[in-house]
Amino acid sequence: MKIPESVRIGGVEYAVEYVSHLNNGVTLAYGHIDYDNCKIELSDTSGTGHERRCQVLWHEILHGIRNHAGLEIENEEEVVEIFAKGIYQVLQDNGGRLFDLKEVTNDGTAN
Ligand SMILES: [Zn+2]
Structure with a gap:
């Protein structure tokens, strides 16, 4: 799964942005959705792996x-x-069965 620059939720385009020291007002957070400003913020903490970041994106999408x-x-x-973890896992394990995906090579061309 890729993390896009924006996602459309309920007809509204939410920008996806990386933020350092993301904070929910109490403790450090992995992600946050800002309904008023139509953006999803993801922590850019280097210790956050790609898989976890994808789950966090799904978490915020589901809030949306x-x-x-x-x-x-x-x-x-x-x-x-x-549901964030479940949806991420099902899409990862079945993406090719659910969508007409084309394999993309390293130079960006489709096979
Ligand atoms: Zn949440």
Whole structure:
């Protein structure tokens, strides 16, 4: 999975930005979605691996979907985190079965 420069959620384009020392007001955070400014912020902490960063992006996308639907979820953080990891895993393991993906070589051309 790639991390794009922006994602569209509920018809709204959210920029994806990297932030150092990302903070949720209490502790350091891996990600944050800013509904007012339409952006998703990901921690640029070097210790965060690509896989974890992809899960965090899904986590924030799911918050965005919930917000767009106007849904209230009890234990939102736990629910969002379970689905973020689950969706990431299913897409990683089945991407080629679910989408018409073309293999891309190192020079960027499709095989
Ligand atoms: Zn969250």
